Amino acid sequence: xxxxxxxxxxxxxxxxxxxxxxxxxxxxxxxxxxxxxxxxxxxxxxxxxxxxxxxxxxxxxxxxxxxxxxxxxxxxxxxxxxxxxxxxxxxxxxxxxxxxxxxxxxxxxxxxxxxxxxxxxxxxxxxxxxxxxxxxxxxxxxxxxxxxxxxxxxxxxxxxxxxxxxxxxxxxxxxxxxxxxxxxxxxxxxxxxxxxxxxxxxxxxxxxxxxxxxxxxxxxxxxxxxxxxxxxxxxxxxxxxxxxxxxxxxxxxxxxxxxxxxxxxxxxxxxxxxxxxxxxxxxxxxxxxxxxxxxxxxxx
Amino acid sequence: xxxxxxxxxxxxxxxxxxxxxxxxxxxxxxxxxxxxxxxxxxxxxxxxxxxxxxxxxxxxxxxxxxxxxxxxxxxxxxxxxxxxxxxxxxxxxxxxxxxxxxxxxxxxxxxxxxxxxxxxxxxxxxxxxxxxxxxxxxxxxxxxxxxxxxxxxxxxxxxxxxxxxxxxxxxxxxxxxxxxxxxxxxxxxxxxxxxxxxxxxxxxxxxxxxxxxxxxxxxxxxx
Numbered sequence: 001x002x003x004x005x006x007x008x009x010x011x012x013x014x015x016x017x018x019x020x021x022x023x024x025x026x027x028x029x030x031x032x033x034x035x036x037x038x039x040x041x042x043x044x045x046x047x048x049x050x051x052x053x054x055x056x057x058x059x060x061x062x063x064x065x066x067x068x069x070x071x072x073x074x075x076x077x078x079x080x081x082x083x084x085x086x087x088x089x090x091x092x093x094x095x096x097x098x099x100x101x102x103x104x105x106x107x108x109x110x111x112x113x114x115x116x117x118x119x120x121x122x123x124x125x126x127x128x129x130x131x132x133x134x135x136x137x138x139x140x141x142x143x144x145x146x147x148x149x150x151x152x153x154x155x156x157x158x159x160x161x162x163x164x165x166x167x168x169x170x171x172x173x174x175x176x177x178x179x180x181x182x183x184x185x186x187x188x189x190x191x192x193x194x195x196x197x198x199x200x201x202x203x204x205x206x207x208x209x210x211x212x213x214x215x216x217x218x219x220x221x222x223x224x225x226x227x228x229x230x231x232x233x234x235x236x237x238x239x240x241x242x243x244x245x246x247x248x249x250x251x252x253x254x255x256x257x258x259x260x261x262x263x264x265x266x267x268x269x270x271x272x273x274x275x276x277x278x279x280x281x282x283x284x285x286x287x288x289x290x291x292x293x294x295x296x297x298x299x300x
Numbered sequence: 301x302x303x304x305x306x307x308x309x310x311x312x313x314x315x316x317x318x319x320x321x322x323x324x325x326x327x328x329x330x331x332x333x334x335x336x337x338x339x340x341x342x343x344x345x346x347x348x349x350x351x352x353x354x355x356x357x358x359x360x361x362x363x364x365x366x367x368x369x370x371x372x373x374x375x376x377x378x379x380x381x382x383x384x385x386x387x388x389x390x391x392x393x394x395x396x397x398x399x400x401x402x403x404x405x406x407x408x409x410x411x412x413x414x415x416x417x418x419x420x421x422x423x424x425x426x427x428x429x430x431x432x433x434x435x436x437x438x439x440x441x442x443x444x445x446x447x448x449x450x451x452x453x454x455x456x457x458x459x460x461x462x463x464x465x466x467x468x469x470x471x472x473x474x475x476x477x478x479x480x481x482x483x484x485x486x487x488x489x490x491x492x493x494x495x496x497x498x499x500x501x502x503x504x505x506x507x508x509x510x511x512x513x514x515x516x517x518x519x520x521x522x523x
Contacts, residue, residue: 020404022392209388213447214378215405216371 021223027195035235035280038188043243043273049177051263056170069129073153081151094138098131189287196291221292232284236277307356318514329481329504331497332490334511340490344457348380349373381448385460389432396428402451422446438469455486478503
């Protein structure tokens with residue numbers, strides 16, 4: 001596999017220039033470590049953001065599509081009012097379908113709390129009617145009023161109260177994830193800029209000699225840019241690899257789709273971390289180039 | 301080649317050079333003399349555009365220095381070989397790579413034989429792989445001279461090139477500069493060593509400039 005053309009050009013053109021700058025210094029490990037650490041954090045921010053996105057999407061879908069009517073009525077009235085509610089729902093615009101949950105389904109819902117042998121007949125468990133919203137949706141307030149008239153014991157629970165804040169929270173978490181990635185990138189750029197400035201200042205004598213023999217600023221800058229870009233690429237690749245291992249070692253998502261256990265990548269999402277090292281290299285390239293030209297203008 | 305026209309330089313603490321007007325003709329050999337702190341180094345820095353005159357004009361290869369971009373200045377310096385008293389090298393590179401540096405930064409690849417010949421000419425052929433910190437003062441000066449001429453510059457500016465070497469080595473460096481001048485190079489040597497100037501005047505028709513009271517004047521026969 002051959003390297004991308006821009007990277008190949010940078011490596012080829014800078015190889016000669018790179019030799020003129022002393023190879024060591026504290027900025028070498030600082031850049032590599034910063035790029036590695038930032039990319040490691042970035043992998044987790046990415047996982048968080050993608051997981052939040054999935055969660056927000058799932059909860060929003062559920063919020064938009066389903067609702068439940070809870071019917072509490074005397075036992076002899078339950079069947080009559082259920083039929084009335086279903087008839088009412090069948091003629092309500094914006095409702096795609098509606099059905100009453102069977103006793104087995106109600107038992108299954110309550111099983112986590114009361115165990116499998118729950119005697120539904122002996123308990124005043126409300127009848128649940130599930131409805132699926134159509135497009136466009138129904139008028140919630142109008143439906144509540146009609147239910148109050150037809151079946152006084154019926155309560156419409158459209159899940160808004162608890163699903164909407166959760167969906168909003170998940171959406172904000174996703175936004176925070178992307179914001180974290182942007183901040184991590186900006187921090188990395190700042191750290192690399194500081195390291196590049198330190199390297200340029202430490203090599204002031206080298207720069208003086210190069211200028212004396214006719215080196216252009218672009219030549220001098222290239223030596224530093226190439227070095228910092230490759231260091232950031234290497235450090236970032238290591239950070240991404242460690243981050244991927246960390247994410248892969250997280251517990252797998254359980255059937256209920258718990259948030260913490262679902263924190264990871266799915267499908268093509270696993271490819272995102274591989275974008276980070278080239279991105280880190282681009283950030284390092286831009287940050288070092290800017291710092292180098294500015295510093296070179298300052299130096300006599 | 302290089303011309304000064306009423307050029308002055310002010311360091312901020314007063315004028316160091318004032319009303320400097322002179323022209324270095326192609327193939328000429330000049331010495332610049334004067335007491336320490338008189339402004340010899342400043343004059344040389346003006347001549348290779350490391351400093352800009354605070355007033356007046358300095359023209360290098362027919363271009364006013366203030367009109368030169370940073371890239372233009374870099375290209376101009378490839379045509380001017382500079383040798384400093386406190387010559388600086390890239391200590392992590394061997395001597396050969398240091399001497400070849402002007403070629404490297406201008407994207408040219410020199411002939412290895414030419415480099416070997418050049419190092420041999422300045423008497424450093426056996427030290428091609430040595431690191432600069434291991435060189436003596438005289439060896440460093442000769443290496444600096446080799447670096448200054450590897451691009452085939454039109455002008456060679458030397459700032460106290462014999463300041464750190466003994467008399468024998470001074471004569472050897474002078475012989476190299478005289479030989480370069482005979483090859484058609486324009487030479488300007490800043491020095492306070494009057495014996496060296498007298499020695500040179502026996503070999504080439506060198507003119508002597510003296511900095512006195514911020515001005516440059518042609519020295520008389522008192523040397």
